[in-house]
Amino acid sequence: MDKITIAHGNGGKETQQLLQRYLFSKLPEELKRTPGGVGIDYPDDGALVSNLVISTDSHTVNPYFFPGGSIGKLAVSGTLNDVIMMGGRPTAILDSIIVSEGFPLPSLDKIIDDMISVLREYKIPLIGGDFKVIPSDSMKGIVINTVGLGISKRPIVDKIRPGDSIIVTGPIGTHGAVIAALQYGIGTSLESDAKPLMKLLDLFEKFDQDIHAARDPTRGGLAATLNEWAQLSGEMIVVEEKKIPVLEEVKSISSMTGIDPLSLASEGVGVIALPSEKENEVLEELNKLGFTPAVIGRVLNPKDIENNSLVILRTLAGGTRILEMPVGDIVPRIC
Numbered sequence: 001m002d003k004i005t006i007a008h009g010n011g012g013k014e015t016q017q018l019l020q021r022y023l024f025s026k027l028p029e030e031l032k033r034t035p036g037g038v039g040i041d042y043p044d045d046g047a048l049v050s051n052l053v054i055s056t057d058s059h060t061v062n063p064y065f066f067p068g069g070s071i072g073k074l075a076v077s078g079t080l081n082d083v084i085m086m087g088g089r090p091t092a093i094l095d096s097i098i099v100s101e102g103f104p105l106p107s108l109d110k111i112i113d114d115m116i117s118v119l120r121e122y123k124i125p126l127i128g129g130d131f132k133v134i135p136s137d138s139m140k141g142i143v144i145n146t147v148g149l150g151i152s153k154r155p156i157v158d159k160i161r162p163g164d165s166i167i168v169t170g171p172i173g174t175h176g177a178v179i180a181a182l183q184y185g186i187g188t189s190l191e192s193d194a195k196p197l198m199k200l201l202d203l204f205e206k207f208d209q210d211i212h213a214a215r216d217p218t219r220g221g222l223a224a225t226l227n228e229w230a231q232l233s234g235e236m237i238v239v240e241e242k243k244i245p246v247l248e249e250v251k252s253i254s255s256m257t258g259i260d261p262l263s264l265a266s267e268g269v270g271v272i273a274l275p276s277e278k279e280n281e282v283l284e285e286l287n288k289l290g291f292t293p294a295v296i297g298r299v300l301n302p303k304d305i306e307n308n309s310l311v312i313l314r315t316l317a318g319g320t321r322i323l324e325m326p327v328g329d330i331v332p333r334i335c
Contacts, residue, residue, distance in 0.1 A: 154208055170266075220263060
């Protein structure tokens, strides 16, 4: 294949392969991070320079406005979450907005209002950015790039360990299901779950050393997050399908479209790995913070298996299958 496809941008196997071949493999190790920091040598949603957490993301979604939000709310929430899930307390954000010639000004006004609304609510300064207009024959619509900055007392660098419990903070796949329904013309009463996960910082600070990994499962969904953890650690993850919370309407949309809900993006849910002996305390704290958490699986390290870096799903039917990194189109332009 000698051309980019939509699948290359969906956060699954094709994205991994493209980045490894055309970017990661070309950089010497000393240029993948700052001294003592964390960078693309250990891929996460952000990077670490001393105690400064930095994240950047580009946002494109079709349609720009959807039940529960817009590309503006999505852009700010997503970048704040990338900082938060590395243990950083957000301190500032920057943005770059690129629009095509002819883009409606009322739509741009509403999108920016949605961005500012989130920043006001959480008192996050917007300290800089850029604005560009592209000729209409070069691009259609709007793309928003954001950079988030945060300070962390103890950064969370994803490293799951044998015996860890895997917890999700709420139902997964809701945002992806909303966008899929709109793109396929399916009527739905669902709203996107897009929101900053600021309350999780209280949990991270309280349990400090016990949080071994944390991620918001956006592109590629829960399946991508768990596979990345397994690959980074060399451990095996086993999850129970019956324990994974998925809203009934998300299941219906997934059934109609043929999309696995475990590959659908969430924009207001966290996935956390921590020692199993802390499981009950963490669940209690998450409930106090207003989440609806569930323990969905465990981390194993079976020494008699040659390839431990797998995610195993115990299905509703009682069987097991490998939960692979998502491949193919999934839902284009989702976040």
